[in-house]
Amino acid sequence: MDPLMFLLWLRDCTETRFYEKRCEKHAGKYKTIYCGTCRGTLACEICWKDSIEHHGQNYLQVYIASWKTSISIGDISRFCDASNIQLYKINSKKVVYLNPNTKGREEKKDGTPKCLNCQRKLIESHYRFCSISCKKNNKFETELFDRPIMFQITNIELACRDAEVINHGNAEVINYRIRRRKAEFPRMAIL
Secondary structure, rough: OOOHHHHHHHHHHHHOOOOOOOOOOOOEEEEOOOEEOOOOOOEOOOHHHHHOOOOOOEEEEEEEOOOEEEHHHHOOOOOOOOEEEEEEEOOOOEEEEEEEEEEEEOOOOOOOOOOOOOEEOOOOOOOOEEOOHHHHHOOOOOHHHOOOOOOOHHHHHOOOOOOOOOEEEEEEOOOOOOOOOOOOOOOOOOO
């Protein structure tokens, strides 16, 4: 896909409001598939599978994760480099937010990691952006974003919950996430 066409397509996708309209043919389904070739066509899963006109076209399927619109990391990595974007898990699928998370704005602690574009709080320090649109809008990443680079597996494995060491041949990746521990000697309040 042409990089300029993809950036236009991605801009339209980030501005689209998903989960507001239900399918006219299938009342229980939301329109969650965005057709990139048609730029703006929304369809539900059943209509997309039955459609002959969209066969072989570029598309993205959108999910809801923590009340936010998100895209599977496998889907977006076909079109662009999705590294350095905060990963989330929804039903054992790794997803990235389409637009910035509204929670976590104006964090006062200096040591917390923040998105380079919108300054929202990030969960883990090795990520640099909170969403796809933040990476697209960042002036330093724009020229890197339009190059199709496959997502690196080390970023997925670094999103593990517990601290661990992962071996990749000669390289060793360490997750520095710290577990909270119980107090050694719990104390009762004085009466």
